[in-house]
Amino acid sequence: MTKGELLRLDRRHVWHPCTQEKDHELLPPIPIERGDGVYLIDLDGRRYIDGVSSWWVNLFGHNHPRLNRALQEQAGKIAHHIFAGFTHQPAVELASRLCALAPEGLNRVFFADNGSAAVEVALKMSFQFWQQSGRAEKVRFVSIHEAYHGETVGALSVGGCDLYREIYRPILLDTFQAQGPDCFRCPYGKHRDHCEAECFEHLERLVTERRHEIAAVIIEPLIQGAAGMRIYPPIYLRKLRALCDACQVHYIADEIAVGFGRTGRMFANQHAGVAPDFLCLSKGITGGYMPLSVVLTRDDIYAAFYDDYATLKAFLHSHSYTGNALACALAVEVLNIFEQENILEFLKPKMALLDAFASKFEGLPEVGEFRRCGMVAAVELVRDKRSREPFPWQQRRGYRVYRKALQDGALLRPLGNVVYFMPPLTIDEAVLEELLEIAYRAIEGSRGRAEG
Numbered sequence: 001m002t003k004g005e006l007l008r009l010d011r012r013h014v015w016h017p018c019t020q021e022k023d024h025e026l027l028p029p030i031p032i033e034r035g036d037g038v039y040l041i042d043l044d045g046r047r048y049i050d051g052v053s054s055w056w057v058n059l060f061g062h063n064h065p066r067l068n069r070a071l072q073e074q075a076g077k078i079a080h081h082i083f084a085g086f087t088h089q090p091a092v093e094l095a096s097r098l099c100a101l102a103p104e105g106l107n108r109v110f111f112a113d114n115g116s117a118a119v120e121v122a123l124k125m126s127f128q129f130w131q132q133s134g135r136a137e138k139v140r141f142v143s144i145h146e147a148y149h150g151e152t153v154g155a156l157s158v159g160g161c162d163l164y165r166e167i168y169r170p171i172l173l174d175t176f177q178a179q180g181p182d183c184f185r186c187p188y189g190k191h192r193d194h195c196e197a198e199c200f201e202h203l204e205r206l207v208t209e210r211r212h213e214i215a216a217v218i219i220e221p222l223i224q225g226a227a228g229m230r231i232y233p234p235i236y237l238r239k240l241r242a243l244c245d246a247c248q249v250h251y252i253a254d255e256i257a258v259g260f261g262r263t264g265r266m267f268a269n270q271h272a273g274v275a276p277d278f279l280c281l282s283k284g285i286t287g288g289y290m291p292l293s294v295v296l297t298r299d300d301i302y303a304a305f306y307d308d309y310a311t312l313k314a315f316l317h318s319h320s321y322t323g324n325a326l327a328c329a330l331a332v333e334v335l336n337i338f339e340q341e342n343i344l345e346f347l348k349p350k351m352a353l354l355d356a357f358a359s360k361f362e363g364l365p366e367v368g369e370f371r372r373c374g375m376v377a378a379v380e381l382v383r384d385k386r387s388r389e390p391f392p393w394q395q396r397r398g399y400r401v402y403r404k405a406l407q408d409g410a411l412l413r414p415l416g417n418v419v420y421f422m423p424p425l426t427i428d429e430a431v432l433e434e435l436l437e438i439a440y441r442a443i444e445g446s447r448g449r450a451e452g
């Protein structure tokens with residue numbers, strides 16, 4: 001297929017995710033031919049630094065020799081088989097190794113095949129647990145403002161980003177939402193590095209008052225990703241764990257985006273030293289190769305589903321591709337790479353490099369804050385630096401940065417007014433520096449007239 005044909009057929013038949021397709025009239029999708037480490041390479045041979053790890057999934061670069069090999073070896077045995085009534089080594093090895101790495105007490109692994117599905121699983125498991133534990137009145141879920149947990153109807157119901165959910169409101173579950181941390185515009189006048197998570201009072205009040213009807217609180221630990229990489233301190237999670245214990249409410253940790261080293265540790269909850277009741281993982285789990293997700297939970301929760309068939313207590317949830325063998329084999333190799341190549345150790349200089357750019361970005365008139373947690377950093381653009389007033393969304397500042405950065409060879413996909421960096425963990429320092437320079441120039445170059 002020539003590039004022209006490919007783009008014509010794409011326009012004719014393909015509907016891209018999270019996209020206003022009309023934007024493609026001005027900027028057609030870029031046809032990618034292959035990957036090489038942190039680079040995506042298009043049909044014309046142009047290279048783009050993948051500054052967002054292709055929607056936060058890629059951990060060690062594209063076209064990775066070890067992951068390629070693991071995939072081929074497993075494909076030579078079997079790609080997929082039914083996971084009810086059957087099992088296989090990659091799934092069993094993955095489950096046992098994840099349990100060993102995860103916060104203590106999480107000893108059971110349920111498999112699904114994408115992040116939203118893992119969230120659905122955790123919500124359903126929590127609900128069913130209470131139904132089968134003599135607490136049938138516990139039917140509601142709690143999340144925080146600007147939360148993002150995926151886009152299936154259950155996951156959207158616990159989401160808090162109006163952009164994705166407002167139109168579907170009439171068909172969503174009836175959930176509670178509390179004001180969460182907003183460290184950039186902290187109403188308490190504190191800084192995230194020195195606060196006591198005073199903002200936790202909102203969640204605390206809600207959960208305490210409605211504890212009898214609440215099944216679980218779901219939260220993105222340390223970084224609210226889709227909300228614009230809103231970073232908040234671990235103390236918030238410690239308070240949440242204590243509250244959930246006191247109120248007999250489950251804590252569901254959605255580490256779909258932040259798990260697997262993104263925060264500088266394997267799992268974000270480790271920064272707070274707490275263990276959730278349900279831990280949802282996906283995205284980086286296969287290094288960005290195959291869709292896979294898991295939900296880890298405790299043995300006592302598992303036990304509430306374990307009984308004679310006739311009691312109908314089983315968790316009757318399944319996806320056709322549950323426990324896919326190719327994906328599990330890749331996930332096992334991802335854990336091997338973490339271990340054998342000391343991936344987390346090598347992050348330190350890269351995190352320091354990100355920090356070194358803070359003052360440079362903050363010197364720009366439209367930058368309100370540069371923030372970082374682990375290997376995730378974000379630059380928040382504002383119309384007024386002092387009042388922190390945001391640019392109106394209609395100006396599409398982020399989209400303008402995206403377009404400028406593409407011209408310079410980097411894929412950045414800002415979230416509204418937030419330009420962020422979540423590159424593969426293995427990015428070279430020199431390339432990381434280049435990415436940051438491109439972003440800097442793109443922000444400068446995105447000034448001027450608004451466009452549609």
Ligand SMILES: Cc1ncc(COP(=O)(O)O)c(C=O)c1O
Nearest residue numbers: 114115116148149150225256257
């Ligand atoms: C925190 C979080 N939860 C859930 C999801 C949904 O994952 P998926 O897109 O695989 O359904 C995402 C995706 O971005 C996410 O960031």
